[in-house]
Amino acid sequence: MEFMGIERDRLHLSWISSAEATKFVEVVNNVTEAVRALGPNTHFIKNEAKVA
Amino acid sequence: MVGYIDKIKEISERLLKDGKVDMVIGFRKGTMPMMNEPHRVKSADDVKNLVWDSNCGINLANYLTDRKEKIGIVAKGCDSRNIVTHIIENKIDRDQLYIIGVPCKGMIDSHKITNAVSGEIVDVVESNGEVTVKGDGFEETFNKADVLQKNCAVCIHRNPVIYDELVTDLVEEQADVDRYEDVREIEAMSTEEKHNFFDDLLAPCIRCYACRNACPLCYCPTCFVDESRPQWVGKGDDPVDIKTFHFLRAYHCAGRCTDCGSCERACPVGINMRLLTKKLEMDCLNLYGWEAGLTLDNRPPLDTYKPDDPEEFIK
Ligand code: SF4
Ligand code: SF4
Numbered sequence: 148m149e150f151m152g153i154e155r156d157r158l159h160l161s162w163i164s165s166a167e168a169t170k171f172v173e174v175v176n177n178v179t180e181a182v183r184a185l186g187p188n189t190h191f192i193k194n195e196a197k198v199a
Numbered sequence: 200m201v202g203y204i205d206k207i208k209e210i211s212e213r214l215l216k217d218g219k220v221d222m223v224i225g226f227r228k229g230t231m232p233m234m235n236e237p238h239r240v241k242s243a244d245d246v247k248n249l250v251w252d253s254n255c256g257i258n259l260a261n262y263l264t265d266r267k268e269k270i271g272i273v274a275k276g277c278d279s280r281n282i283v284t285h286i287i288e289n290k291i292d293r294d295q296l297y298i299i300g301v302p303c304k305g306m307i308d309s310h311k312i313t314n315a316v317s318g319e320i321v322d323v324v325e326s327n328g329e330v331t332v333k334g335d336g337f338e339e340t341f342n343k344a345d346v347l348q349k350n351c352a353v354c355i356h357r358n359p360v361i362y363d364e365l366v367t368d369l370v371e372e373q374a375d376v377d378r379y380e381d382v383r384e385i386e387a388m389s390t391e392e393k394h395n396f397f398d399d400l401l402a403p404c405i406r407c408y409a410c411r412n413a414c415p416l417c418y419c420p421t422c423f424v425d426e427s428r429p430q431w432v433g434k435g436d437d438p439v440d441i442k443t444f445h446f447l448r449a450y451h452c453a454g455r456c457t458d459c460g461s462c463e464r465a466c467p468v469g470i471n472m473r474l475l476t477k478k479l480e481m482d483c484l485n486l487y488g489w490e491a492g493l494t495l496d497n498r499p500p501l502d503t504y505k506p507d508d509p510e511e512f513i514k
Contacts, residue, residue, distance in 0.1 A: 150385065150478050151446055152394025161514045174514060190394050193439040 152190055156181040203301060204251040206366040207273055210299050212246045214271045220297050221268035224259050225249045232323045232332070233309035237262055249273075252325050256306035256348055258461040260284070260415040263291045270296055275303040277350075277459035279359035280492025281415040284455055287495065290418060300362025302370040305343070305351035306460070310469040312346050315339070350460035350473060353378045360493055379481045381474060397442060403468040404441050406434070410472055411448055413465035416455045423447060449475035454483045454501045457492050 149155050159178045163171050211223040227238035227248045235254045239262070240246055251273075259272055260281035270291075274282060279300060285291045307330055313320065318334040325331075331340045353376045358369045385393060408424065411417045423431045424444050432447070433440035449456075449472070456476040463473050483489045486509045487500035500508075 148446070149390075150393065151397050151442065151475075152390055152392075154390050159514055160512055177514070191439055191442070193433065193437055 154185050156185055157188065203366045204249065207251055207299060207301070208246050208249055210364055210366070211240060211249060211271060212243050214297055215240065215243045215246065219269065220271040223249075223271035223273070223299075224262050225273040225299075226251065226255045226257075226259075229254070232320050233307065233312065251301070253305070253307045253330070253343065254309070254323070256351075256460060256464045257413060258415050258459045261413065261461070263296075264415070264418040265290060266295070268295070271299060272296060273299045273301055274359050274362065275301050276354065276356040276358050276360070277303075277457050279361050280356060280457040281459060283361055283492040283495055284457070284499075285415065287499065288455075293495070297364075298359065298362045300359035300365045302359070302365065302367060303351075303354075303357045304370060305347040305354065305357070306464075307343060307346050308348040309464070312341065314469075315341070315346075348460050348464065349471065350458045350463070352376075354458075356457075356490075356493070361495070379477065382478050382481050385474065385478070397445075398438060400470060400474070401441050401445055401472075402438070404436075404445070404470055405468065406436060406441065406444065407467060409465040409467060410462035410470075413461040414452070415459075415461070416452050417448070445472055445475060448472075449479060452476050453479040454487075454489060454499045455491050456480050 148158050159174070159181070161174050163174060207225060211225065214220045214223060221241065223240040223246075225238055225240060226235040228250050229236040233254045235250060235252070235257070237257060237259055238248060240249060255275070258281055259274065259278050263270065263272065263282065263285055272278070272282070279298065282291070282296065282298065286293050312330070312332055316332060316334065316337060316339055318337055320332045320334045322333040323330060324333075325343070328343045329340055330343050330346060331338065355372055355376060355378065357372055359365070385396060388396060411422060411424075424434070432443045456479065458473065458477060458480055460473065462476070463471055466472065480491070483491070483500060489500045491499065
């Protein structure tokens, strides 16, 4: 995805076991922070077709 | 290259006459110049229609999927690697096949030649490393090396990796080719440039799916682009849908693509969608030391687990 022009920090992949609540919180916080720093996404957005 | 055909015919005829195979898959002359088409020969009388020259770029492994009969198949280096992939993926049995190996010196790029001349090409003749094209009021000769398909120019597996009989001696493999120059050029771009680059690259795509149909790896009974319940991706020409189709198609080929170039060759508008599959091919090589279709003995990286698999991308 990065190769096609999506910022590296916009897409995250993580393995979290259902027992790893703390890791889950940590990852979610990191993801939110990273994406917030990038600002709103401008690519790969599809607008609904306008119906007259 | 041109002289191989006698041997191909001889082998095919023998196989069919001896009843060793039910059909031979090779090429016959296409209805358009520079576009030879796949041909299934089922009787010895039909062998005369087989041809071989530098317009046989389509990957014949595509025609093996789930066949039940005994098949003789003409295979260049890349076809043989896709045959290996087919065997590994249980799409055909090795015992069903008699592989007629053709050491290959590269196929010519019909898009390149068509773009280089001004009129419609009606005839193409090949001799001594030169390709001459003729049309209404013009005739032009190219050095074959200059008009090779892009993937052939950087090919390092010209010889079949698996075969029962060869039509000629093995050819020397190209050394010192930089296979991934184009991929690195894109990697060096900024996010914005990458995005714009692929926007431009894929803009002419008409979603005809010729690239998918020409690829031996794309054998799912219903492709994700054709599904409507659920509909994974829009079917129109919205640029986002086009991109989604292309990067997902490429992902489905990860660790399997042999860079045979059939997809690019089949595209009516000349899109180099191989840039996407090549990036994945390069990653497979760098991360897992894997090149698709070289051996029947190893499982591909995406269906095996090793404790030391790279995992930097998992956070
Ligand atoms: S994706 Fe293209 S180059 Fe790769 S195996 Fe399929 S047709 Fe060949
Ligand atoms: S063959 Fe070319 S035009 Fe057709 S779907 Fe593929 S990239 Fe698009």
